[in-house]
Amino acid sequence: MARLNLRAVEDRVAPLGGHESYDRGFIFDLLLAYGKPKGNVTRLRKGSLNVAADPDHEVAQKNVVYFRETTGDPLRDVEELRTSPHVVRYNPRFVIATDYSELLAVDMKTSENLMIPIRDIDKHFTFFLPWAGMEKAYYVAEAHADVKAAERMGKLFDELLKTNPDLLDLPYGRQALNVFFTRLLFCFFAEDTGIFTDNQFTNAVGSHTQADGSDVDDFLSDVFTALDTADPQDKPARLAAFPYVNGRLFTVREKDVVPKFTKRARDLLIELGTLMWQEINPDIFGSMFQAIVTPGKRSDLGQHYTSVPNILKTIEPLFLDELKEEFDAGFDNVKKLEPLLDRISEIKIFDPACGSGNFLVIAYKELRRLEHAILERLAELTPKHQVLFAESKINIENFYGIEIDDFAVEIAILSMWIAKHQMNAEFKEKFGVSIPLIPLKETGRIQPGNSITIDWDSVCPNNRIDEIYVLGNPPYLGSRNQSAEQKQDLAAVTSKYKSLDYVSAWLIKGSGYIRDTAAKLSFVTTNSITQGEQVGLLWPQVLAQDLEIGFAYTSFKWSNHAKKSAGVTCVVLGIRNISSDPKYIFTDEIRLDAKRINPYLADGPDIWISRRSAPLSELPKLGFGSMPNDGGNLILTDSEKDDLLATAPQLRPYLRGFSGSDEFIKGKTRWCLVIPDDAVSEASKIPAIKRRLDGIRAHREKSTEKSTNAKAATPNHFYFWAHQDTESVIVPATSSERREYIPIGYLDKNVVISNSANAAYDVKPWVFALLTSKSHMVWLRSVGGKLKTDYRYSNTIVYNNFPVPPLSNRVKEQLTVVALRVLDVREYHCEKTPAELYDPEKMPNDLRAAHAEVDLLVDSLYSKRKYETDEERLSDLFAMYEKMVTEEEAKKPVKRGRK
Template identity: 75%
Template sequence: MVKLNLKAVEERVAPIGGRESYDREFIFSLLLAYGKPQGNVTRLRNGSLNVAQDPSTEVAQKNVVYFKETTGDPLAVIDDLKTSPLVVRYNTRFVIVTNYTELLAIDTKTGENLLIPIRDINQYFTFFLPWAGMEKAQYVAEAHADVKAAERMGKLFDELLSANPGMLDMAHGRHALNVFFTRLLFCFFAEDTGIFDKSGYTNAVGSHTQPDGSDVAEFLTEVFRALDTENVGEKPVHLARFPYVNGRLFTVTSEHVVPQFTKKARDLLIELGTLDWSDINPDIFGSMFQAIVTPGKRSDLGQHYTSVPNILKTIEPLFLDGLKEQLDAGFDSVKRLEALLERISAIKVFDPACGSGNFLIIAYKELRRLEHAILDRLFEIDPKHQMLYAESKISIEHFYGLEIDDFAVEVAILSLWIAKHQMNAEFKEKFNLAIPLIPLKETGQIQAGNAITADWEAVCPYDRVSEIYVLGNPPYLGSRNQSADQKKDLATVTEKYKSLDYVSAWLIKGADYIRGTATKLAFVTTNSITQGEQVGILWPQVFGSELEIGYAYTSFRWSNHAKNAAGVTCVVIGLRNISSEPNYIFSDEIRLDAKRINPYLADGPDIWLGRRSAPLSADLPRLGYGSMPNDGGNLILSDRERDDLIADHPEIERYVKGFCGAAEFINGKTRWCLVIPDKDMDSASKVDVIKRRLEGVTSHRLKSTEKSTKALADYPNRFYYFAHKPSDSIIVPSISSERRPYVPIGYVDSTVVGSNKTLVMYEAEPWVFSILTSQTHMVWMRAVGGRMREDYQYSNTIVYNNFPVPPLTRSAKERLALVALRVLDVREYHCEKTLAELYDPDYMPADLRQAHAEIDSLVDSIYSKRGYETDEQRLSDLFALYEEMTAAESAKGSKKK
């Protein structure tokens, strides 16, 4: 498949739009425009790759498209097609129906729809970008009730808190308020979806309560009691139309106090009831939840709502893809289809950090849709089977959750009920069989509790029948952001907790839970646990000798629908007991086979890089941190201060040198520093400005609590750490933006002192520059280096000293030097631009890209004769070489002993 960028796709789709007429060739041209291989499209065209049921009017390719021609209305056709067992069987990403005038498409992964004149296809080219390996950043537009409800529920919550100031001080006040809001959510949904009479709840509040809100609490208590009463004769006449719900949702006890209402609160309640709740997405209830609860309460625990496509990155490879393959294999066999039904009916799904339940909801819906596809095929083979399946075998009792927040638990339970009702509606639409939601027979298995200290086996017990899949998006929280209580939590699962992210507890507990069983696990987590020092601390505890990573999604950015949503860089990691099943690495929506996935999410041996004091590769020179003044700013000069000092005291110029940190180097800024030898202290101190600055250094150091800093107070002319050598030097910024394709590495001359915010290589030859700036080295740095927020953090001890470079001939170094000088020449040609501007991925000059491409090609040839198509291949070879070189190093050390 050709890898294309956005502009290239736009240009390739443009000629397909605006034509006078269209025919079957349209779909083949469209696939080619998104970079699908010519050979595949040819085989699809001639029928050898076409898996459609009716090849005369349909074109279907597994995982890609189901395309259907029609002479009628596309809307009438696509509703049946999108849930057909064939579309489910072949895991089709896009379903397209067209009469060659209009085109209707559905993205089955995100739920998005497209209805356009077919000649306008070029204007909507972004809809099919996943074909080109570009997933959509905004996957699902929220249903209109979701956004408005989140905002208005928040207003109602605030108004009720204001009207009931003592409620949170009550023993069960917070819980009562939480339960009350989940009841409201259920009632609004129920009156818009046929569970209650249409608008029955909102109309009852408006008709039977005073405008000032004074009796709303009393009336709602009566409504809730009616909803919990099975015998209609025991209900007041005016509430007799409210059905029995059960499921403990409306149980009225002394703990379930309804808050007192004001006129404003009553108005907000009725206003909420006028929204259309029928299409509410229960998996987006997390965003509602965040808008309702006290700001910051849950964010401290790292809660993030995860979008549907990112949830599917856990569910699909974990179990759903395998189930669909089983459907495909048994598509024509009643016996095998029935066996698959039995299998999925016994599956348990467990989220030990479930929040408001979005992972569980999507897993439930996907299993129900698979069940519908199996039944559809069974009824097609033998209609008699329809008598045997009058309801779903997928029980919400098989969906387990642990959540520390009480309100989120209530919302998760409610959301599962809503998801069940929605899937029952799909069942009725498909098979004309109604499955009533109420009375609720299932309450789910979601519990309140601290997942780190809880016994997971007690929450979701093993049994001989069920397959168990653990999944979720546990809270991340870096080691510096954890509270004392969270540190204590971590300490209960590992002694080596001080430098670990909070999510590590879920990995360690999850590994212990699945160890020695058929259970599998997949978590969305920050990529920090696959980089830097954490790898060596965490992963030996996770793997032990029994577990492996079965699949992984390498780093990707995601954000969500929730208010103030976090935008973080994530990975997905699937853990299992070691098996003969294939291993997959997903990168840029491409699935790669792997022999073994190591903790850096590369195809390579299990390796944990520690700090090295010297380069692994003998050819590489030393790279160390620059000079640290620790001077309170007194030895550092701005341009203005430097110019004024030299103008007044020209003899001082010999003590002034450039001072370069990462920010100055990348952004083309200048600072200066005073470097005064001990022997010149007396003469330099005769200048008042210098004297005051040296006194400032002394004062700053004397205030320090560090003994080593205080000891240098008597030598204010000296840097705390001075590494500078009078030679041309390579500067490597210690922090650099993740957006850049290359870390802006470069040279400074002997008059510039590199600061401790940089790494400096003195007397460096140009060939080393090529190695450091190569794509191969960048891939290594991204994989094993740490992060400072979202930026790359370059380390000499982890990244550089561990970087494997094979022995280089003199000729190879000369060729590397030539391409290095080419990059430096091009930079000089663009000297009016800073490195930040030159390496901005959106504006990087073409000649600079080409110069770097020459370095990349040459460095690649050092590692592989076959070349590389992906960064994953580069990384796999690097780890293999690292293993080989460290083994040789160990053997050499043993011989010396």
């Protein structure tokens, strides 16, 4: 069925709310409301698709839902389900427990919770939107622990800077302040989570320091020293109860500085201690806190934090899905589960641009959860031989990172410790075994440095056989936004650096790191490296002959927990050494099998689309429109045209419409002067014309280009004249990425197309049908590249390379009919501009239907099957492109050398 939009989901869920009683049918109706296939839901209802451990009281579908009806406490049941081996085994997106009065649900990817009366389900329909293929762009409320803690930390940070203005003048001042705040964060977390006794740190500050804050710095210095002292007898009596932490966090350093406090600073410190620090998420808070203390980043609080669902897009297909499938296959076999336990204990995770550790934290937590599920299942299988495990085998020392920001390194290490403590608490809840966090035995393998210039093997040694997964979200930065230093970084890894995005350096280095080894790589990155000219520049040196793309998520909007999400369109790429393992393309929540994933993220051969001077297919020439290069003197607005004709009506034959991309799409009107050579003398007698021609001549004479200077002698001429006195087709050079179809149109012979658009002349309607088809739009989006976020249409890259099979006259007639239908519908809505007609939320139904007829006919030129996804279209387009290029090469005469 067609994908549902938000309004459709709301309408479909609405009838489920407000009932007096509910039964088991609720879960099936709920799944149907979100567009789950009727056949699957029917099979689930009948039991053939139900993988639940207790099918009498539970309904479970792999990757979708684990639902339990209970007569007990739904909260207890949902908590039990969340970490049960059966749930980990089948990886559902949502876990639900209900007594048909209250409903509790957990989003397993985002950890969001829902606790509502079941009759209010319609009021909370957005919670389950991922079932309909819509990731929730949700926002963190002001009261959320992470945001509140970061903002309160920011207030203390500002107060201490005001009190200690000379601190940042020290060569190590900012680093010392960063270390100080990292220590505070640990103390607050420790006293709320059982590492310290309850409120131990906050109470000590409140009890042992003066109200005016004058001695807080000395007291905190003593506390930090105590936390780094192993023997309680070596500590002052008032601090003897503080435990030994170790792990380098409180190690005394020569550059340590504890800032002076005021009364307000002391009050803020104690106020921070009242927050619920056990609720913070280390994968989120680290990025937020980093923004607080980084100059210029405060307003972007959390903006560049990568959301958990997006992190899982790298982790799951890279290694986690395979591990869970292995867990599933060995679920009833101790001899398979024990080796799996050993395997995950040896896995190494490496993020070479780790920031504050988001990816490492999530990867660590996921491996710990899988470990817990395996241990719990082993205990179920061998009740006489209970699994006694005093320590997790998932070691922080197996998590590696490189980060250029010193403070982010400290936060990343601290976040890993916090994540470990949180998972230790879950371990204790499951197995009754307490794993103390302190003294910290691990220091982590996260190092400061420039990831592009540092040797990755020196950070995470790759001995060729270790199971290493390289992942992360390296900085993007388009070629125009890079500093001189960043250009220099890129130049260190590739000679083709001038037009490449900054993230390319990580892909090139990463491919070298994993080549000929067991290691694999997955990055979140902008989709620009899979489009346009960058494909040919970057990917031959990344893949070469021995690597392949193992999986890919096609373009999606980058989203996070921030109030203002960054406007970036991303892809996820998984790269590995060539193997026979399955390959997958993920698009719109659908997983497609692929034979070969090329750098355009299509199921097709590795092809590098380069500039072509003439069309590959039977298409007319498309080129730039006419370029004035006139200092604005040949071009007129409506009012300027009217004023000119009011004084010189004899000029009407020399005025023509003038349209570029912006004018055509937005329905604007402009005009241009086209004065024949034999009319220049007479026209120049009109002062307004003489003034304009003189202005053109002066503009061109000032140019540093010789070709422009030469045109000064003929100011009545356009610098470049492409116009022909026929009907023309205008193809905008740029168009909003929101549109399903670029507005392409026919123009009268009296309208001159400007060089801001592409133009073709004397074009038959069947060509128009091809250009306005979904197949052509898919081709554009894949190979055309972007200008900012807009589609960029190039005649040499997009149009000339577009593969069209030979067309019979009958097919051309059919294409003509559907093309004219689109034009007729547009004419019917002539009061609307192309921008309005092609707004995806406002597109008239009859125009959409007319385009659907075009799409159906054009699709039939490439395949007998009906396309379900654009990726299927693109796969066939690349196959035809490869075939046509091969045939073209075969027809070229063989060059013979001299005898």
